[in-house]
Amino acid sequence: MSAGVVGRGRRTAVIGLLAPVTVLLGIFFLIPLGIMLVYSFLEPGLYGGVVWSFFPWNYGRVIGWPIGGGEEFDPIYLTIFWRSLKLALSTVVVSLVICYPVAFWIARLKGWRKNAVLFAATLPFFSNVLVLIYAWLLILRPTGFVNTLLVAAGLIDQPLNLIFSEFSVLVGLVFFLVPFMLLPIYANVERLDWALVQASADLGATPIQTFRRVILPLTLPGIVGGSIIVFIPALGNFVVAQLLGGAKVQMVGNLIEQQFLKARNWPFGATLAMLMMVVVLALVLVYVTRTAERNDAAKAVG
């Protein structure tokens, strides 16, 4: 059954094996995304339905374009988009700074210790996001762990306002997404050729030079991969912002949720989701092409 020319029997096998996924993802993934694209160009109806006419103004509304009816130019949605981008990027940077040294630590461990630590670092990947958020609610709220501790220690009189801020949302996102960053970087560091690092040091490079010229470029694929894997859910998340940010810290995800479950403006919600999807697809496309180019270059050299 090794790879070879697709003959008659083989063709039947391929078709049989791929039929289920074609049905599943064709009907329940590709078609829904297509319908969402169509919806983003429909006019919202008065009572939550849609009007079947071409209506490109949903996209204009995102950048603050007023749609008749006394609406004025208002960049509120741009503000929310900007805040989401800022928070998602901050999440990437913070989790990168946290995870990068940890990856080196794990890579240098030996035997059962390495397996145990790797296991412990992977496990939270599967924990329920609500439980993670809940833990930080317990820690950061006015009568929570941190404030109780600080008041008891006499360091503060009034509880600090830690929750319902961009800070608490950032903490929640980082805690939730750190395992997503660690694993790609670790996989990269594990394959790092330490002979090159040694050679750099032997040739008289300072540790900082070795890091900048050798270690950093060699681990860049892991950094980029981890960053993309963290950036996407950070940008799209709405539960963390809703529970740890409250009404004050809205992200695009919250805006989309409101369009669907409260404002009942589905076309505008679909438009926001389309924009988010475009950002994500563009990122992944650039990443995949760049990786393919790098692999081709490596093949050409090797």
Added chain:
Amino acid sequence: MMAIRRTSRYGGMAALTVYGLLFLVLLYGPLTLILVYSFNANAVNMAVWEGFTFDWYRQIFGLKTSLASDTFYIESTDELLAALWNSLRVASGASLVSTAVGTATALALARYRFLGRRFYQGLMIMPMIMPDIVLGIALLIFFVGIGFKLGLLSIVVGHCTFLASYVFIVVSARLAGMDTTLEDASADLGASPWITFRRVTLPLIMPGVVGGFLLAFIISLNDVVITYFIAGVDAQTLPLFILGMMRRGIKPEINALAVLLLAFTFVIAAVGLYLRGRKQ
């Protein structure tokens, strides 16, 4: 010179070890806090320890407790148990279907070369990189549009769309590391492709298949966002129940519920990871 470098390197490793251990403490500290709080008898401020109790655990299952009745928070144990039962049914159904679909796809892509292979590889990655909320609302518009009643069945279908990809990845990794000699030998000895699959391939990839199934099961069990959009008004899953509780405020029962969910998840995930990582 050599001596200096060696010392500094050991110093570096010591610093890394401290940093790494601190990382693990930060990773598990908040979860440990929930665990400790879940046994704290203090009903007013759980940050202040007032003695050990199992009451919060007893309470979520509607058992007799020593608590004053006005601290009761879960209105209905029946509602909780119904949500739990729904979650288990959804997770079982979705992970069974997606294991079959994901494994079949992994087999096709690993063992055959054909036109459109790259397309399918890309297609399998798409649901994993798509933000949950985009998938959730796309499915919502679709289900409402075609008149598919929102409920447990729509949740199962929705979960399958992204779980198949997880199973696909796990099984593909297993297939990639597998020796094809045995399959070739089986075919040379005259076994049909089906017999070869049943007797040779399947037993060899079984740890990957079971590992993929278990991981899919707990991802489904813990899914919040996609379920949130396509559950409709009647179907409640455990995460949606917990979300509802959290929105109404923080109460000690949530600690106990969170601990139980986390413990269950970690045990299943541990088995899944073990099976996935096991050498051939």
